[in-house]
Amino acid sequence: MTDYVYDFARGGRGMAELLGNKGANLAEMTRLGLPVPRGFTITTEACRVLLSTGEPPPELERQVAEHVSALERAAGKRLGRADDPLLLSVRSGARVSMPGMMETVLDIGLNDYSVLGLAKSSERERFAWDSYRRLVQMFGRTVMGVDDSLFEETLTRIEEQHHVPDDSRLDVCDLIRTVESFKDLIAERSGHEFPQSPAEQLRQAVLAVFASWNGERARLYRRRERIPDDLGTAVTVQTMVFGNLGRDSGSGVAFTRDPATGHKGVYGDYLPSAQGEDVVSGVRNAVPLQELAALDPTSFGRLQEYLARLESHYRDLCDVEFTIERGRLWLLQTRVGKRTARAAFTIASDMVDEGLITHRQALTRVGGEQLTRLMFPRFDAAGTADVVARGVPASPGAAVGAVVFDSAEAVRRADAGEKVVLVRNETTADDLPGMIAAEAVLTTRGGKTSHAAVVARGMGKVCVCGAEDMIVDVRARCLVVDGLTVGEGSVVSVDGSEGSVRLGAVPLVESRVVRYFDSGAPPDAAAQDFVRHVHRLMLQADAARRLEVRANADTPQDAARARRFGAEGIGLCRTEHMFLGDRRRLVEDMILAEGDTERDAALAALLPLQRADFTGILEAMDGLPVTIRLLDPPLHEFLPDRTDLAVRVARRDAVGDPPDEHDSALLAAVSRMQERNPMLGLRGVRLGLVVPGLFAMQVRAIAEAVVERSRAGGTPRAEIMVPLVDTVEELRLVREEAERVLATVCAEKGVDVTCPVGTMIELPRAALTAGRIAREADFFSFGTNDLTQTTWGFSRDDVEAAFFSAYLQKGVFPASPFETVDREGVGRLVRIAVTEGRAARPELEIGVCGEHGGDPASVHFFHEVGLDYVSCSPFRVPIARLEAGRAAVSTGTADG
Numbered sequence: 001m002t003d004y005v006y007d008f009a010r011g012g013r014g015m016a017e018l019l020g021n022k023g024a025n026l027a028e029m030t031r032l033g034l035p036v037p038r039g040f041t042i043t044t045e046a047c048r049v050l051l052s053t054g055e056p057p058p059e060l061e062r063q064v065a066e067h068v069s070a071l072e073r074a075a076g077k078r079l080g081r082a083d084d085p086l087l088l089s090v091r092s093g094a095r096v097s098m099p100g101m102m103e104t105v106l107d108i109g110l111n112d113y114s115v116l117g118l119a120k121s122s123e124r125e126r127f128a129w130d131s132y133r134r135l136v137q138m139f140g141r142t143v144m145g146v147d148d149s150l151f152e153e154t155l156t157r158i159e160e161q162h163h164v165p166d167d168s169r170l171d172v173c174d175l176i177r178t179v180e181s182f183k184d185l186i187a188e189r190s191g192h193e194f195p196q197s198p199a200e201q202l203r204q205a206v207l208a209v210f211a212s213w214n215g216e217r218a219r220l221y222r223r224r225e226r227i228p229d230d231l232g233t234a235v236t237v238q239t240m241v242f243g244n245l246g247r248d249s250g251s252g253v254a255f256t257r258d259p260a261t262g263h264k265g266v267y268g269d270y271l272p273s274a275q276g277e278d279v280v281s282g283v284r285n286a287v288p289l290q291e292l293a294a295l296d297p298t299s300f301g302r303l304q305e306y307l308a309r310l311e312s313h314y315r316d317l318c319d320v321e322f323t324i325e326r327g328r329l330w331l332l333q334t335r336v337g338k339r340t341a342r343a344a345f346t347i348a349s350d351m352v353d354e355g356l357i358t359h360r361q362a363l364t365r366v367g368g369e370q371l372t373r374l375m376f377p378r379f380d381a382a383g384t385a386d387v388v389a390r391g392v393p394a395s396p397g398a399a400v401g402a403v404v405f406d407s408a409e410a411v412r413r414a415d416a417g418e419k420v421v422l423v424r425n426e427t428t429a430d431d432l433p434g435m436i437a438a439e440a441v442l443t444t445r446g447g448k449t450s451h452a453a454v455v456a457r458g459m460g461k462v463c464v465c466g467a468e469d470m471i472v473d474v475r476a477r478c479l480v481v482d483g484l485t486v487g488e489g490s491v492v493s494v495d496g497s498e499g500s501v502r503l504g505a506v507p508l509v510e511s512r513v514v515r516y517f518d519s520g521a522p523p524d525a526a527a528q529d530f531v532r533h534v535h536r537l538m539l540q541a542d543a544a545r546r547l548e549v550r551a552n553a554d555t556p557q558d559a560a561r562a563r564r565f566g567a568e569g570i571g572l573c574r575t576e577h578m579f580l581g582d583r584r585r586l587v588e589d590m591i592l593a594e595g596d597t598e599r600d601a602a603l604a605a606l607l608p609l610q611r612a613d614f615t616g617i618l619e620a621m622d623g624l625p626v627t628i629r630l631l632d633p634p635l636h637e638f639l640p641d642r643t644d645l646a647v648r649v650a651r652r653d654a655v656g657d658p659p660d661e662h663d664s665a666l667l668a669a670v671s672r673m674q675e676r677n678p679m680l681g682l683r684g685v686r687l688g689l690v691v692p693g694l695f696a697m698q699v700r701a702i703a704e705a706v707v708e709r710s711r712a713g714g715t716p717r718a719e720i721m722v723p724l725v726d727t728v729e730e731l732r733l734v735r736e737e738a739e740r741v742l743a744t745v746c747a748e749k750g751v752d753v754t755c756p757v758g759t760m761i762e763l764p765r766a767a768l769t770a771g772r773i774a775r776e777a778d779f780f781s782f783g784t785n786d787l788t789q790t791t792w793g794f795s796r797d798d799v800e801a802a803f804f805s806a807y808l809q810k811g812v813f814p815a816s817p818f819e820t821v822d823r824e825g826v827g828r829l830v831r832i833a834v835t836e837g838r839a840a841r842p843e844l845e846i847g848v849c850g851e852h853g854g855d856p857a858s859v860h861f862f863h864e865v866g867l868d869y870v871s872c873s874p875f876r877v878p879i880a881r882l883e884a885g886r887a888a889v890s891t892g893t894a895d896g
Contacts, residue, residue, distance in 0.1 A: 004046040005063040020234030022093030039238030040067040047232035080198030084121035085114035087240040090205040103212040105205040107135035111196040129175035143208040144190040243323040256311040262346025341370035349533035368856035368879035377508035385502040391467030393499035394453035399440035399462040407434025427452040440494040462496035520564035541885025544894035548869035556616035562874035569625035571871020572849035603697040610701035618716040632723040684724025703745035762786035767829035771836035784850030821858040863887035
């Protein structure tokens with residue numbers, strides 16, 4: 001018989017897949033002897049049964065009842081008993097933390113009779129009725145599907161009737177009326193009465209938490225975080241402890257280090273006489289955790305001790321929820337805490353120094369996405385815009401956008417291409433779509449542990465919380481601060497690092513991390529701590545990685561910057577970019593040439609220009625490989641637009657001017673060369689085979705550039721790459737021509753010119769016949785952009801705007817296949833090509849030069865399949881270096 005329920009004393013942190021993150025960590029804290037309220041966890045396996053069959057496992061109800069009985073015996077109380085009742089909380093807990101995305105129901109066991117017993121046993125009548133009010137509202141919303149705004153409207157109306165500012169000022173009679181109003185609302189809206197049976201409350205709450213796994217906001221969060229849909233959630237049932245029993249009670253959230261900066265120390269929020277949901281929801285502004293030292297020094301001392309034990313045990317930043325009930329401290333949850341990018345690098349580096357983790361373990365604590373965030377621009381400190389509001393710097397960064405006051409408007413404007421800042425009093429899980437759409441989140445309430453702060457940090461969004469001086473009027477679509485009214489659509493600048501808000505768009509400047517990379521040198525002693533931590537971990541990544549990292553660069557300037565950023569060569573130098581600008585007329589002459597003589601003259605004019613291009617790039621990358629791709633796009637892309645040409649020709653004809661022979665010839669050429677699908681037309685290797693002399697000119701320019709650099713004392717390492725090859729015969733013909741040209745230049749100049757000749761694998765047929773193609777190739781480079789297009793049947797320029805957002809929303813694919821390599825389709829073709837290519841030519845060098853070369857997840861895949869290098873844009877070179885090191889560490893193949 002399957003066990004679907006585990007007591008806390010039975011599990012441990014290694015069982016997160018079965019018990020969920022919350023349940024596994026509660027079990028771990030129980031094993032450590034920390035003060036955890038008793039409870040049990042219903043497994044993810046039970047959830048998966050429910051989701052697949054529509055019914056919970058038949059034995060689940062009996063197993064839950066047995067564990068509830070054990071809790072009753074341990075507590076000396078009975079669930080729902082009219083005097084001194086046992087009360088339970090029901091919370092979700094997936095394997096991967098999804099803060100606020102699923103449901104929670106507290107105070108299970110209260111009804112019209114047990115509330116009287118709770119009032120008597122606690123000697124706090126108001127506390128008992130407030131707890132009952134919370135249960136009815138949570139249960140009505142979570143289990144019975146009543147819109148929470150209806151409860152809030154009812155509560156606001158009662159507050160206004162009794163002239164109190166919030167629910168904390170309602171007396172016992174007011175709360176009794178509130179409970180009755182809520183129960184009437186549930187019956188009216190759901191058609192069912194609020195259940196008085198505690199067992200029924202528990203049963204329905206558990207099923208509701210399971211069902212919330214497939215709720216809209218949970219699905220949206222999983223798509224964004226790329227969490228699989230089939231994991232399911234566990235449900236944790238725990239004995240209630242109460243922080244709202246008076247001034248000797250309270251609740252809080254603590255971090256073992258600052259989640260924004262990574263600095264050591266105890267950080268967090270505390271609310272006296274409050275329950276945990278009051279803290280994390282942000283509905284009340286908490287006090288800094290350090291103030292607990294004065295309010296309750298004994299509990300604060302114990303909390304510090306427990307936090308130190310947890311961090312030492314987990315060897316990571318820990319996020320702990322706690323409650324103090326009449327002077328007794330309870331730990332309700334711990335997890336590895338969400339942190340900013342800056343904090344991630346700082347904590348990982350510091351913990352190495354403290355002996356908690358190794359250098360290689362430190363690499364697993366940071367990632368390319370976090371490094372990318374640190375490379376974003378920041379506000380110019382010299383900006384003149386006045387600060388109009390200040391709050392808690394909850395998630396750092398700089399963001400500029402138009403103010404919006406609800407999630408739907410944020411999504412609408414963002415979809416239209418506008419940058420927005422979502423402004424709320426506090427956020428809830430229902431605001432997730434707007435938070436994803438926004439550049440920044442700004443709230444009037446809450447602190448570093450509020451919903452807005454935790455979710456924003458996890459997503460890398462700028463966030464300022466608790467800007468108390470602001471008054472948000474959602475109905476009037478404006479905010480008021482210091483007598484100034486800021487309407488919806490007004491542009492503001494939000495600085496999540498200093499917690500400030502300014503009107504207008506503040507200028508941005510390059511990030512300190514980019515300046516460090518661009519210097520090509522270690523940070524000096526004056527550099528900020530986190531920059532030194534970045535440098536340190538980058539050195540470790542470089543020492544560990546097997547993959548080389550090269551850059552895609554087409555100019556000497558780009559090549560030089562890529563080298564400063566750590567590139568070990570150029571994996572893709574596109575020659576078509578060199579044919580633009582003032583050289584376009586020469587290309588037109590080549591296309592319009594009538595006969596070999598005119599075409600050869602045009603190519604001869606292009607030759608010295610190409611040679612100078614290659615010479616400059618080889619100089620910038622001296623000693624490192626430079627892979628030069630021969631011309632790839634169809635020739636008509638270098639000609640003027642057909643419609644513009646036709647209008648010019650027709651206009652001259654209409655006014656009786658003599659025709660412009662050049663324009664007429666161009667129009668005829670464009671019309672002749674027009675293709676229905678240029679991406680699959682006359683381009684790449686096909687051009688080289690049908691346009692005599694084109695590839696030969698480029699190869700000569702490369703060879704002569706190698707000669708020039710060699711004579712100047714350099715060490716040029718040029719490689720020639722043939723694009724869009726489909727068959728080995730195409731490559732053989734181009735290779736033979738290239739070798740003839742190389743030999744000719746060598747004989748003419750008296751300098752040895754050796755340039756490997758390889759090809760891009762960017763068509764499915766090439767991947768499937770890679771074994772044959774490898775016989776004529778010195779190297780392969782996967783062009784994953786075209787390989788993705790041709791494998792999926794997508795025209796990237798057309799489909800991304802047309803339906804990708806819908807496909808992502810519906811979960812057709814977890815991420816754009818142009819951003820992260822499609823392992824099942826494109827990835828399988830890559831594996832086939834690597835295996836068959838190396839079987840035919842064991843020494844075959846293989847890399848990738850599509851945009852996937854700088855994508856963190858894709859870099860791990862390329863490491864796994866055995867590529868030699870990845871190539872990406874210069875800006876992404878540091879990200880690829882870091883991820884290549886992390887990939888080596890995670891697979892146990894790190895060098896050194």
